[in-house]
Amino acid sequence: MKKLLLVMAFVTLSLVLAACGSSEESASSDGSKEITIGYFPNINHVAGMVAEEKKLYAETLPDGTKVNYKYFPGGAAFMTAIETGEIEGGLVGPGPAMNHFISGAKINIVAAGSTGGTVIMARKGANIEAPKGLKDKTFISPHVGCTHDVQFETMMKEEFGITSERIDGSMKHVTGKPATYHSMFVAGNVDAATVPEPWASVIEAKGSGEVLVDTADVAYGETLPAAVFVTSQDLVKNNPDMVQSIVDAHKKATEFIKDNPEEAKTIAIDKIKDITDQKLSKSVIDNAWERIDFTYEVNGDVLQDFANSSYELEFLKEKPDLEGLVDTSFVE
Known part of the structure; x- marks a missing residue:
């Protein structure tokens, strides 16, 4: 019994010491x-x-x-x-x-x-000439509600009155790693992307998409x-x-x-x-x-x-x- 109590005391002391250092x-x-x-x-x-x-x-x-x-x-x-x-x-x-x-x-x-560093890119061949053309289209961002998503959706709502399906709008929203956006464009899986650099420049260089809205014109783009x-x-x-x-x-x-x-x-x-x-x-x-x-x-x-x-x-x-x-x- 004494041995068991000693073991329990040692374990308790170890946990206390670990917590003190956290x-x-x-x-x-x-x-x-x-x-x-x-x-x-x-x-x-x-x-x-x-x-x-x-x-x-x-x-x-x-x-x-x-x-x-x-x-x-x-x-x-x-x-x-x-x-x-x-x-x-x-x-x-x-x-x-x-x-x-x-x-x-x-x-x-x-x-x-x-x-x-946030850029809105349109997939080449998606026939999107201006942001208002994103109605009923699919866009991708790193995560729902991430910085780039909020910048993009703020701009779309305030300037064009277009919102995502999440809030009863028409744009479809998917998420994925920015490094994969070029391949997503090539496969035709998405129509547009709200992209952190350098991945917007990768898309530009490889020709799979074009700049729809540059950094300065995205909501909160330079501030x-x-x-x-x-x-x-x-x-x-x-x-x-x-x-x-x-x-x-x-x-x-x-x-x-x-x-x-x-x-x-x-x-x-x-x-x-x-x-x-x-x-x-x-x-x-x-x-x-x-x-x-x-x-x-x-x-x-x-x-x-x-x-x-x-x-x-x-x-x-x-x-x-x-x-x-x-x-x-x-x-x-």
């Missing part, structure tokens, strides 16, 4: 500190690629900290990883970040990653952060020094992109090849680069306006209040 960076098997950063293989997330390639987190985090990286196909998986502590922070679209915050996720946006840097409120509260170190590395990466665009493009080409197994040409990256501005400054008012649009499109059940989501103290 709000900070994890420890690797050799006892050193360890964190994980996440991002997507999109041009909007080049700061993540540069920070990884140039080992910029090693310059700002305490000596001995091991930095891992995890790549995500979409915002839902990324946000789950943040909420469960699988990753400490990283880049994601503002749509998933806002949606999860409104649903109760304890997260903070502590920086931006970029603006721009909305296309990527934001997110971490948990728990980390902000309990380990602000670590958050500051992470944001400092992200800022270094952003400045590197501005000061060394050609090297940053090469890094992006190589990382996207590693992650997606697709080799993008320099001309594709050059074209995509023109549609994006890399910045770590984040405007909370624009995010609130965007969230209101998401509500009006019925992606959100309640009118959103983003008070407490954005914390700009780490970039000031």
Whole structure:
């Protein structure tokens, strides 16, 4: 009986110790500190690629900290990883970040990653000459209610009075990874796409589609952060020094992109090849680069306006209040 009680006490103590460490960076098997950063293989997330390639987190985090990286196909998986502590922070679209915050996720946006980069493409041969021609057509986006979806559907509703079947409209909506949109166009499976770069430029280069609406004319096209840097409120509260170190590395990466665009493009080409197994040409990256501005400054008012649009499109059940989501103290 005593032996059983001792075992139970040991297990209980182990669980308590594990819980105590959950709000900070994890420890690797050799006892050193360890964190994980996440991002997507999109041009909007080049700061993540540069920070990884140039080992910029090693310059700002305490000596001995091991930095891992995890790549995500979409915002839902990324946000789950943040909420469960699988990753400490990283880049994601503002749509998933806002949606999860409104649903109760304890997260903070502590920086931006970029603006721009969303393009509406029409499949060659679909006979779509203008956005109003999308009535009764099928469009694809990465996920339902993602950043690019909201930008597209906001534009269509406000400017042309056309909505998706989800809200009793005429446009059919499917989802899929942006890297597959060219093949979807070739197969004739969809008529249009709301596309993050560099995949719009891939479609242009391969000739399977044409630009229907360029970045500047999509809703929130040049003002909305296309990527934001997110971490948990728990980390902000309990380990602000670590958050500051992470944001400092992200800022270094952003400045590197501005000061060394050609090297940053090469890094992006190589990382996207590693992650997606697709080799993008320099001309594709050059074209995509023109549609994006890399910045770590984040405007909370624009995010609130965007969230209101998401509500009006019925992606959100309640009118959103983003008070407490954005914390700009780490970039000031």
